[in-house]
Amino acid sequence: MAGAPVLTIDGPSGSGKGTISRLVAARLGWHYLDSGALYRAVGLAAGWSDIDLSDASALVRCAFDTQVGFVGDGPEEPRxxxxxVDATDELRTETAGAAASAIAAIPEVRSALRDRQRAFRQPPGLVADGRDMGTVIFPDASHKVFLTASADERAQRRYKQLKEKGVSVTLDGLLREILARDARDANRAVAPLRPAQDAVCIDTTGLGIDAVVERVLELLPARGA
Incomplete structure (x- = not known):
């Protein structure tokens, strides 16, 4: 539905874009797209099939063949x-994130997932969370946001999130992984991580979730217009 309004929320790992996007979508009554989950799902399915992450042709087939379903809506994280197979917990690991980042650098994989992401654009509107939502997938989006935060704060957030889920991680290890992923995402040849020229950048360092949600909603004065 090309006419449905879209709010894109892009940003690096740990910037809070997933949480903020879900809450904003719930407040607006709009649909929600977690684009990163699609890449993680393909990376996970590739691992299940013992596909080498450097084998572009096999990964493209995997991207087309992998079935991804989201169960639940509203502000809570969907399964x-x-x-x-319910792979929610496995998809949120740093290993899955690293695999997603690796395959996201392959142009053919990005192309294979482009139409699948655009299909989420349905009335009354869509909040799309990712790294190239405002620059590549929905360049005509009516509203665009780019969230960021210091690497140290993003590592702290991920540490707290994963520890609450019972995942054994170290803060230093997470910081190294976040910095490495930032470098991969920013320097890849296709759709590098960067704000769209018409995006509003919000530094979430030191800000609470509610404050960020309100800042984003302020960009939509008619709440969906």
Whole structure:
């Protein structure tokens, strides 16, 4: 539905874009797209099939073949099914994130997932969270946001999130992984991580979730217009 309004929320790992996007979508009554989950799902499915992450042709086939389903809506994180298997917890690991970042650098994989992401654009509107939502997938979006935060704060957030889920991680290890992923995402040849020229940049360092949600909603004065 090309006429449905879109709010894109891009940013690096740990910037809070997933949480903020879900809450904003719930407040607006709009649909929500977690584009990163699609890349993570393909990376996970590739691992299940022992596909080498450097084998572009095999990964493209995997991107087309992998079935991804989202269960639940509203502000809570949805459960994610990959080929019929609830893989939500596995998809949120740093290993899955690293695999997603690796395959996201392959142009053919990005192309294979482009139409799938655009299909989420349905009335009454869509909040799309990712790294190239405002620059590549929905360049005509009516509103665009780019969230960021210091690397140290993003590592702290991920540490707290993963520890609450019982995942064994170290803060130093997470900081190294975040810095490495930032470098990969910013320097890849296709769709590098950067704000769209018409995006509003919000530094979330030191800001609470509610404050960020309100800042984003202020960009939509008619709440969906």
């Amino acid at each position: 994610i099914l990959v080929n019929g």
